[in-house]
Amino acid sequence: MEREFMEYDVVIVGGGPAGLSAAIRFKQLCDEQGKDLSICVLEKGSEIGAHILSGAVIDPIALNELIPDWKEQGAPLLTEVTDNQHWILKEGGKTGMPHFLMPPLMSNKGKYIVSLGNVCRWLAQQAENMGIEIFPGFTGAEILYGEDGTVKGVITGDMGVAADGHHKDTYMPGMELRAKYTLIAEGVRGSLAKQLIHKFNLRDGKQPQTYGIGIKELWEVKPEHHKQGTVIHTQGWPLDSKTVGGGFIYHLEDNQVAIGFVVGLDYENPYLSPFEELQRYKTHPAIAPMLEGGRRISYGARAINEGGFQSIPKLTFPGGALIGCSAGFVNVPRIKGSHNAMKTGMLAAEAAFDAIAAGREADELEAYTQKFKDSWVYKDLHMVRNAKPSIHKFGAFWGTLYSGLDMWLNNLGLGFLVPWTLSHDEDYKCLKPAAECEPINYPKPDGVLTFDKLSSVFLSNTNHEEDQKCHLTLIDEDVPVKVNYTVYGGPEVRFCPAGVYEYLTDDDGSNPRLQINSQNCVHCKTCDIKDPTQNINWVVPEGGGGPNYPNM
Numbered sequence: 001m002e003r004e005f006m007e008y009d010v011v012i013v014g015g016g017p018a019g020l021s022a023a024i025r026f027k028q029l030c031d032e033q034g035k036d037l038s039i040c041v042l043e044k045g046s047e048i049g050a051h052i053l054s055g056a057v058i059d060p061i062a063l064n065e066l067i068p069d070w071k072e073q074g075a076p077l078l079t080e081v082t083d084n085q086h087w088i089l090k091e092g093g094k095t096g097m098p099h100f101l102m103p104p105l106m107s108n109k110g111k112y113i114v115s116l117g118n119v120c121r122w123l124a125q126q127a128e129n130m131g132i133e134i135f136p137g138f139t140g141a142e143i144l145y146g147e148d149g150t151v152k153g154v155i156t157g158d159m160g161v162a163a164d165g166h167h168k169d170t171y172m173p174g175m176e177l178r179a180k181y182t183l184i185a186e187g188v189r190g191s192l193a194k195q196l197i198h199k200f201n202l203r204d205g206k207q208p209q210t211y212g213i214g215i216k217e218l219w220e221v222k223p224e225h226h227k228q229g230t231v232i233h234t235q236g237w238p239l240d241s242k243t244v245g246g247g248f249i250y251h252l253e254d255n256q257v258a259i260g261f262v263v264g265l266d267y268e269n270p271y272l273s274p275f276e277e278l279q280r281y282k283t284h285p286a287i288a289p290m291l292e293g294g295r296r297i298s299y300g301a302r303a304i305n306e307g308g309f310q311s312i313p314k315l316t317f318p319g320g321a322l323i324g325c326s327a328g329f330v331n332v333p334r335i336k337g338s339h340n341a342m343k344t345g346m347l348a349a350e351a352a353f354d355a356i357a358a359g360r361e362a363d364e365l366e367a368y369t370q371k372f373k374d375s376w377v378y379k380d381l382h383m384v385r386n387a388k389p390s391i392h393k394f395g396a397f398w399g400t401l402y403s404g405l406d407m408w409l410n411n412l413g414l415g416f417l418v419p420w421t422l423s424h425d426e427d428y429k430c431l432k433p434a435a436e437c438e439p440i441n442y443p444k445p446d447g448v449l450t451f452d453k454l455s456s457v458f459l460s461n462t463n464h465e466e467d468q469k470c471h472l473t474l475i476d477e478d479v480p481v482k483v484n485y486t487v488y489g490g491p492e493v494r495f496c497p498a499g500v501y502e503y504l505t506d507d508d509g510s511n512p513r514l515q516i517n518s519q520n521c522v523h524c525k526t527c528d529i530k531d532p533t534q535n536i537n538w539v540v541p542e543g544g545g546g547p548n549y550p551n552m
Helices: 017-033 061-066 116-129 191-199 274-281 338-357 366-373 376-382 387-394 396-411 453-459 479-488 526-530
Strands: 005-013 039-043 083-090 093-096 133-136 140-145 151-156 159-161 167-172 176-184 211-220 230-236 245-251 256-264 295-305 320-322 472-474 501-504 513-516 536-538
Touching: 005 017, 005 151, 005 338, 017 039, 017 061, 017 116, 017 338, 061 338, 116 133, 140 176, 140 191, 176 191, 176 338, 191 320, 211 274, 211 526, 245 274, 256 274, 295 453, 295 526, 320 338, 338 366, 338 376, 366 376, 387 396, 479 501, 479 513, 526 536
Parallel strands: 005 039, 005 176, 039 133, 083 230, 176 320
Antiparallel strands: 083 093, 140 151, 151 176, 159 167, 211 256, 211 295, 230 245, 245 256, 472 536, 501 513
């Protein structure tokens, strides 16, 4: 197909912390050195921040480097952490973990509780003020390859294609955005990153990426229950000792509390529902009183990279690089990744700028890889490289002890005493057949403290054009019933936090069939990760579809 095209020096796919930081850093270098180079940012959400979901307690180290006067510029980092607590929960009570037992890197002193979506909206304003072009509502649907196989940019998604494939009156073909270098900043489990990792074998010699799913609610609570600046992390109940995960409670400004739960997607029991675990979590006697008399105002879910240091793929390919969560720079025990995402975006921008200034294009940005190895991001992740794998390998109790010792030794400069790096399996391989597991009896929601999935999705402001091709594609239409339903008890019904998947049967329970309610999809990517047959392939829907998160 002949498509219209636009040419840029750099195209960035994704308007999150990594993509926006890369754009700003690239433009800063252009301004500093008097270079008239072009750059654009694609964002599949209806606006910057619409698809951004994180806890979030942010380390401002990267922002300090990128925009040193961010406070004067009005960055929405308004609530500094004043109280940091870590609880070990049992069903009827809690035990606080003394801070002196925790490695110093776990401290949240000098960190900020934020809406990461609002931080990205502010970064976008800074970028646009510099003259950077940002295109919200446009997906990076395909990689644009040159005849020599190098990446030459991306193709945006077609608009106005009906569910049956015919072109509606509103049809508009996608456009080629050609670039000397393309930076992929789609976030966790991005569809283009997935293709590039496979095509260029970027995981050769690396551990597979592993993930968690984070489910978050934003509450407005009574003033007497609100303690601005308080950060609480928990482990233990309601999860069993074999399942990795934990909760978070962050007291922001304006009587708002972010409460969420993360479940490692390496769990075994197909009856487990991460969404329901969050609902149970809120009923704990140490937590429910905080929310009493409050109201839930927003909801969302997103997968999280948890593989850590040993799961980082090769970062470059001919014509571009992976930045931020497209590569996986989350520090799991710190429960932070935004600072590393921003910094890697900045490093890739510097490498791309130097390459273009030297007259190069569409080659490997090897300088980016070296910059990463020389950066504080590398050190940040290397120190905690065994944290998640140890819990996966030894269980919640012994794994926590092992990883704590490992982090302490690294912090004291004695990392040579534990030079090894633990390995781990891919998440989908960890799921056991339903016959080997016990069903979990989750209580019905009360509509006050606990809720169902559909009312939750409503709060995420999720919307997709109804008559469009389904973006949740099945490689084999028969596999869901033959394998997932028959062997694993239909786990997609439970691991999806948005009610996208449901199995329908006849009145007598016969003739099971999978129904995909793609209009509910909040773009968390869990199905693409946890499907035990890897039969679900998540591709981008029309631009502008999905959630529209406010203040998340």
